[in-house]
Amino acid sequence: MAPGARAGTGRVMWLTPERLFYAGLLGSPSVRTMGGLLIYVALRAPIRIRFDGGPWASTELAVVPAYMPHSVACDDRMICDLGLEAESIDLARLPSVIRGRAGPVDDAAFVRHVRQAHAYLSERGRELDLQADSFDQIFFGHALAPRRLDPRIEAVVQRIRNAPSATATAESCAASAHLSFSRFLHLFKEEVGTPFRSFRTWKRARSLLHYVTQDSNLAHVALDTGYPDSTHFSHSIRQVYGLKPSDIFAGSRKLALIGERVAVGDGMPG
C-alpha cells in the first residue's frame, strides 16, 4: 500500500480538500482547464504559459484563475504548482502576488519561498504531521481568507467535495438545499463562480489525484472515481489535465504523497 519513500526525486504531492501542492513531472499537456486557482512556479528552468492559443510567455511564476483554459510547458521535466480550490478562497482578499492576476507574475521572493518550501516538504514532509490548515501557513505565512458561501450552497459544495464520485444531480442538490431547481442553479453560479455541472466535473476529476500512485488498471480507477466507463474517464481527464490518464499514472510512479490521512470517496468515519 505505502509506496516507498523515495527521498531524492523531489517529486511530491500534498493534497487537502481545498489545497494542492504538486512538484513532479509535467509531461506534455495540451490545453487544460482546472477548477482551482493555479500558481505555477518554475523549479530548474523557466515555464512557458499561454492562454487561448495566444503567444507563449516565459516566466518563473504564473497565476491561472480557476476554470481558465491554458497551456503550460517547460524545458525541465519537473514543474511545481499550487492549487487553491476556487470556492474556498475570498478572491478579493488574496495575497497581492496572486490577487487579480492571470498570467506571468514577477515576484522573485515568492518563487524563492516556494522552492524552499518544496525542498523542505520533499525532505521532511512525510515525517511531519501536516494539517490541512498548515498549508497556507507554509506557502503564504498565514491562512488565506475563506470565501463565505450561502450556507445552503455551502452544504451542497461539501456534499460534492466529500463524495465526488457520487452522481448527485442538480435537482437532488436543489431539493436538499430547499431551493427550487431554477433558483439553485442561479445561486450556485453566483456563489461559487462556476456552473454546478463544471464544478461537479472538476471535483470528480480532482479526486483522481488520490489514486495516481496506486497500481491498478484504469478501468477500475474510472469506476472508483465515479466515471461510468473508461471512455468518459479518458475524455474527461484529458479535458481537465490536458493529459491522458495513462500518462498521468506513468508520471506519478515516484511521487510521494504527503498529508494523506483518510481515503476520500466513501463514507465518513463514526
Add this chain to the structure above:
DNA sequence: CTGCACTGGGATGGAAGGTG
C-alpha cells in the same frame, strides 16, 4: 424566488483504432 421555454453541450456507451 419560482416557473417556463429554449438550447447547448456534457454525459453516455458501443465500436473501432491505437499502443506497449
Add this chain to the structure above:
DNA sequence: CACCTTCCATCCCAGTGCAG
C-alpha cells in the same frame, strides 16, 4: 493480447434569460 484512447451517435441534464 490486454489495455487504453479516439470516434461517433444519441440523449437528456443543466445553463440561461425572462416574466411574474
